[in-house]
Amino acid sequence: MTVSPLSPHDVLGFESTQVIVVGDAMLDRYVDGTVNRISPEAPIPVLQVQRDRSVAGGAANTAMNVAALGAATTLIASWAEDEPGRELERLLAASDVSAVRIARGNAPTIEKLRVVAGQQQIVRVDREDTVDLDEAGRAAVVAAVEQAIRPGVPAAIVISDYAKGLVGSELVEAIMATARDHRIPVVVDPKSSDIRKYRGATIVKPNFAEAIQMARMPASSSPDEATLDVIAERLLVDGVAALAISLSAVGVDLIEGASRTRIPTRARLVSDVSGAGDSMIAGIAVGLASGLTTLQAVQAGNMAAGIACGRPGTAVVTSVDLLNEMLIEVSPDRRPGMVEDWQELARFVAIEKAAGKRVVFANGVFDLLHAGHVALLREARSLGDVLVVGVNSDASTSRLKGPTRPLQPQSDRMAVLDAVRYVDFVTVFEQDTPRELIRTIQPDVIVKGSDYRPDQVVGGDDAKAWGGSVHIVTLLDGVSTTRLAQGQQVRRG
Structure with a gap:
């Protein structure tokens, strides 16, 4: 057998x-x-x-x-x-x-x-x-x-x-x-x-x-x-x-x-x-x-x-x-990648921390994954041993980006991120910000792009309370999902 x-x-x-x-x-x-x-x-x-x-x-x-x-x-x-x-x-x-x-x-x-x-x-x-x-x-x-x-x-x-x-x-x-x-x-x-x-x-x-x-x-x-x-x-x-x-x-x-x-x-x-x-x-x-x-x-x-x-x-x-x-x-293919249950994810993160590993968190819509996303994920992963990515749900994305977004449903966006070699865990959040998620898993480092200042990063103050930190990643110029989507519309025209 x-x-x-x-x-x-x-x-x-x-x-x-x-x-x-x-x-x-x-x-x-x-x-x-x-x-x-x-x-x-x-x-x-x-x-x-x-x-x-x-x-x-x-x-x-x-x-x-x-x-x-x-x-x-x-x-x-x-x-x-x-x-x-x-x-x-x-x-x-x-x-x-x-x-x-x-x-x-x-x-x-x-x-x-x-x-x-x-x-x-x-x-x-x-x-x-x-x-x-x-x-x-x-x-x-x-x-x-x-x-x-x-x-x-x-x-x-x-x-x-x-x-x-x-x-x-x-x-x-x-x-x-x-x-x-x-x-x-x-x-x-x-x-x-x-x-x-x-x-x-x-x-x-x-x-x-x-x-x-x-x-x-x-x-x-x-x-x-x-x-x-x-x-x-x-x-x-x-x-x-x-x-x-x-x-x-x-x-x-x-x-x-x-x-x-x-x-x-x-x-x-x-x-x-x-x-x-x-x-x-x-x-x-x-x-x-x-x-x-x-x-x-x-x-x-x-x-x-x-x-x-x-x-x-x-x-x-x-x-x-x-x-x-x-x-x-x-x-x-049997390892946990996409974990939607936050309590389950928190247990995985706690076990990784107990093993002495440094946990990094990044979040975003990640609609039409592009080179800028990959660069951010690569640098985020270099800051620790485990990278957790939080993805805005479809409803959260629509509130943030407008009724025409997302271009891809959350299940597809999560699946694509799960296939990126820098990413260890992917989860989803329904709220407008990932603050509750961050408080649940308590990462060691929170990563955001350079369109934010450190004091603007959601969860940054929380992270400091448990000894964590915020890291700002320089974004690639001229690369965004919006521009990619507009380019596709132009080509279709």
């Missing part, structure tokens, strides 16, 4: 969703340095430490990725009131993750220490106590899930099972019942070898090693078609709607009913696979919550995992990362 690439439009709306993550949280510590010699005490490398750092791991990393994609995020997990636990809480709070701590006996905060030379892990040290959550703890988790659900807000639930004691079968069953009552999709990152533990899930996402273990197949099995057919037959049990099997560099196999779809992964240099599964789960969950189909949500998750693999350590993937990746993958 051929898979159509995601459109960048598909990531819009993530910020209007919520995701509740339940699972095993942990703190990942890294000691980074260089190795230049072998110890004289034993045949081991000597690490010259350059820095120490901490990141959220496990279910906490999933929650951080969800929050980075724009969704309101609640993490329900267990950690202790110890130093690693306080560090974990600090990291979560800094990422706008609402955290609910559930006591799991006297278990300390799960901590993983990775020692890294260059970009190569040379040792990992784990500290953990996997005591099971008791009945009171299970009740507290379910109550926290119920309390976190916001009526009327599109949502998804993630069960992040790292087999560290929190996510038992009874808890999973209770969460699934709550999700059914609220009609909320559930995404599972599994560790149990029994797929039946996750009955009720919308998507279960094992990696290939986990999948063959669940399917009771030999560890030496390879991810060929025959093996995947057996996995599909054994794991797609009643109550599990879909499987998304991660095949590392090959991509993801999505299994729904009798259909199987291979979603490829873009080739890239892999730096570290730590946390890539968390990034994938986050992308799937936010995608489902925002209304994407199962296939589209898994595509978003696969893309997020690929980005994470290209970064050292446990990584967080943002909506900016996802949008940029989509713009790389989609063909030009």
Whole structure:
């Protein structure tokens, strides 16, 4: 089956969703340095430490990725009131993750220490106590899930099972019942070898090693078609709607009913696979919550995992990362060009700004596009990284230019501008001036022709309020739509 690439439009709306993550949280510590010699005490490398750092791991990393994609995020997990636990809480709070701590006996905060030379892990040290959550703890988790659900807000639930004691079968069953009552999709990152533990899930996402273990197949099995057919037959049990099997560099196999779809992964240099599964789960969950189909949500998750693999350590993937990746993958005819919805356009502009890009705005009627228009657009684009063009609507043009204008309808004028290589986004405004549009997208630079003085440029004062500026472009002499139109009338005569 051929898979159509995601459109960048598909990531819009993530910020209007919520995701509740339940699972095993942990703190990942890294000691980074260089190795230049072998110890004289034993045949081991000597690490010259350059820095120490901490990141959220496990279910906490999933929650951080969800929050980075724009969704309101609640993490329900267990950690202790110890130093690693306080560090974990600090990291979560800094990422706008609402955290609910559930006591799991006297278990300390799960901590993983990775020692890294260059970009190569040379040792990992784990500290953990996997005591099971008791009945009171299970009740507290379910109550926290119920309390976190916001009526009327599109949502998804993630069960992040790292087999560290929190996510038992009874808890999973209770969460699934709550999700059914609220009609909320559930995404599972599994560790149990029994797929039946996750009955009720919308998507279960094992990696290939986990999948063959669940399917009771030999560890030496390879991810060929025959093996995947057996996995599909054994794991797609009643109550599990879909499987998304991660095949590392090959991509993801999505299994729904009798259909199987291979979603490829873009080739890239892999730096570290730590946390890539968390990034994938986050992308799937936010995608489902925002209304994407199962296939589209898994595509978003696969893309997020690929980005994470290209970064050292446990990584967080943002909506900016996802949008940029989509713009790389989609063909030009699928990229957003003409965007009439201002709020949608404002979200695109905000994402571009978050990526550090400078946004330039120009406006006009652009009736019979001519060399003067192109010169203005070329110079405008040179002032930044993204050029947004606002076009007067047909009614606005008639009020401005008279009843015989425009010569071309707004749809044609927008389509022509969209084809100009200097232009990134084209929109339309019905008002006599673009002031409301400018206030909505808040560009860094407003460009006008030299028939205006800087103090006459609409929106200039507004732009100064948010740190923007006005730039005046020298117009070409003797070139205008009016003269072109008059010339055509003369020739027709």
